[in-house]
Amino acid sequence: MNPTLPSGMQEEADKIKGDAIGNTMYSERWVLKTLIKLSEKYMDYTSSDDYRLESDLEGDLGLLWDMTIEPDVAKYLMDHNALDIIMDVLKFSGSPRLIEIMVGILGNVACEEEVRRLIGSNAELIKIIINLLTFTDSPTLLQLVRLLTTCIWNVAKETKVTVEEGGDNVAEIDSLEEGDCLWTRCLREESELVCRSINFILASSRNAELLTATLGLLESLFNLTWYSGDHFCKQFSTVECIQALMEALKEVTSHAGDESDSQANLRRVEAACAHWITVVHRMTYHHQGRNALREHAEAVCDLVGRLWPQPSEGSTVHTTLATELLEALSQQGEPEDGGGGCSPAG
Structure with missing residues (x-):
């Protein structure tokens, strides 16, 4: 007592x-x-x-x-x-x-x-937050990217629908109804600014923490509209974005082999690689992305081949994505997509 x-x-x-x-x-x-x-x-x-x-x-x-x-x-x-x-x-x-x-x-x-x-x-607050992507201060951008990722990831995660896939097969998928979410509407309205700003960060920043967080934000944006037209994946499927993604991963991994690397740095490199391969693999799901990647096929294949070894028993999901990416890039160009939803390459 x-x-x-x-x-x-x-x-x-x-x-x-x-x-x-x-x-x-x-x-x-x-x-x-x-x-x-x-x-x-x-x-x-x-x-x-x-x-x-x-x-x-x-x-x-x-x-x-x-x-x-x-x-x-x-x-x-x-x-x-x-x-x-x-x-x-x-x-x-x-x-x-x-x-x-x-x-x-x-x-x-x-x-x-x-x-x-x-x-x-609050649409006004969302637009203010999105427009801060044009800010050039790295510490501010790091906090901003984390905020955006938290909000966008949860929007995609918390909205569920049930989709029937023929007969009695029912699959529950994460989805988003575009008209029902202010975040999605505001992001789509500011698509050009979002793409331009994220590409600029990836291409020009030398801050490994900011680059890794931005790659995570890009993955969250792709997940936001997976079942609703893959809007952001297509928006980012450009030669400029591929170049920016290459620069970002080279920068993050440039000192990965140094003996002075801390465990935190190594974890950051692993996270950046995981986000990167997921994003680039998603670009192969439609014609525009495959064409953009083929513009830099040699450089992409070289980087992927160095960072992800050949698959073996116990390979990670990201190694599998890397293998599928290489296979997609090795195929000949296809005719234009019909403009509907996404379908995997191959």
Whole structure:
């Protein structure tokens, strides 16, 4: 049995507990004070040259960012209209550091289903988030790509339909009804910007963490419309994207053999390779993708042959995808697809 606290200490403990957010020890008053400070100060940082924030503001916002991994804190922020404040900051601030923190907070709170629903019901916020892909600050882009991947992956995962495949065979597949999802509609409306921005990141970034995350985002985009026209797969099936994908994988794997590689770096290389082969393999599912890949067939085959050995007993699914990719590229060109759904090469 715990000893009884003296009356003075008990009163202080009750005050702390009464100010705590949910089951955490974080203070409600402190969070509200920080939100108020943010709403009063963000217009002081409208320039893209504002890399440094007032030290007290940056310290408080950094702490708030850390706190948002707690579900109770995420819920508390939503209950106090934090999304509206964050949206205003993203609309009017040009400060890379301030935008990075705001997007990072969104990325944390978006791990909660309720928050994802709130974001997914706000077309203006979704469009602001998508348009941030044109930002050039790598730390901000890393947080942005993680946020987009979280939201898009869950949109594809959580929407299920049942499809009958002849007779009595019924298969449950992940699918998406285009007209029912703001995320999908907004992404399609901004397809050109999304493609251009992702290609630019893949082709020009030297940040292995950002490149790996962007490859994961591209895989999530492809999964978003697998059963609804494969829109993004076709949008990205261009010679420019193939070139960007090649540059990205070369950059991520360029130091993979160094003795100084940490386990984290090796895991990052493995993740990048897995995303890459999945994305490129998906491009072989229609005529446009196969033609784009054949423009760089020699280079693609060389890279694939070096990174994925010949299949053997116990081969991974990604080795199998690599083999199928090589087989698709070795075939002669086919006539144009009929314009309907996707069908595998071969």
